[in-house]
Amino acid sequence: MTKPSSRPRNVYIGLVVVTVISLAVAGGAAHGLLTARVAATTATVLAFAKARFVVLDFMELRHAARVRSYFDAWLAVVCLGCAVLLLR
C-alpha cells in the first residue's frame, strides 16, 4: 500500500484555518474595524481561494492543465462577479 500524500492533510488544515479567519473578518465588521462591504468581499474572496485549493488538491486537478483551466476560469469569473456585486 502506498503512503498517503501529506499535501491533502496540509491543505485541509489550511482550509480550516482560513474558515476561522473568514469568521474573524466578519467579526471585524461587527466591531466597526471594517466596513460591511469590505468584510463581505474579503470573506467571499477567501471562500473562492479555498475553493481553488479544493479544485487543485482534493479534486486532484493540479496536474490536469486543461480541465484545471476551466475551473480556474469559472472561479475567477464568478469571484469577480460576486465581488463587484458586493461592493456596488
Add this chain to the structure above:
Amino acid sequence: MVDHLGRHGSIARSAEHVPAERGMWLFLLADMTVFALFFGAYLWEFGSARHEFTADAAALPVPVGFVNTLVLLTSSFLVVRAVEAHRSGAFGRARRFLGGTLAGAGTFAGLKLVEYALEIAAGHGLTTSPFFMYYFVITGVHLMHVAIGTTLLVAWRRALAPGKAPYGPRWAEGVAGYWHMVDLLWLIIFSLLYIGSYA
C-alpha cells in the same frame, strides 16, 4: 498520458493524470454554473435592499453554518484518503474512510434540518422575505446535491465490501469529484449567505 484502468485494478498515474472522465468535469462545471446564477441573482437583490437582507441574515445561526463547513471540509478530506486507498487496492481502508465521509454527510444534513426547523419556528419561511426565499432555495438545492452525493458514496462503499466487485478507480474519482463540488459550493454559500450578508 497513460492510465492503466480496470474494474479490479489500480491506476498508474503520470504527471498529466486527469482524474475521472473529462465529461464528468464538464457536467460539474455546468452544475456549478447553475449555482453561480443563483449567487448572481441573490447578490443583485442583496445590493438593492442591503439593510433588509442584513437584518434577515442576522437571524441565521452562524455557528451551525460554521460547524457544517468544518464537517464538509473533513468529509471531503476523507474522500481524498478513500480514493488513495482505493487506488492502492486497500479496499477495507477505503470503506472506513467512506464510512467517515457518510457520517459527515449525515451530520451536515441533520444540522441543516435542525437549522430549517429553527428558522421555520422563528416565523421565517420561503415567502417571508427575499432573503429567506434565496436562503431556502439555495441551501435546499445544495442539500439535494448532498443527498445525491451521499447515494453515490453509499454505492461506492457497498461495492468495496468483501466478496463484491469494486468499481474501477475512475468511477471512484468521479464520485469523489462530485462530493468535492458539494464541498466547494458550500464554502461559497456559507460565505455569501452567512458571513457576507451578516457582516
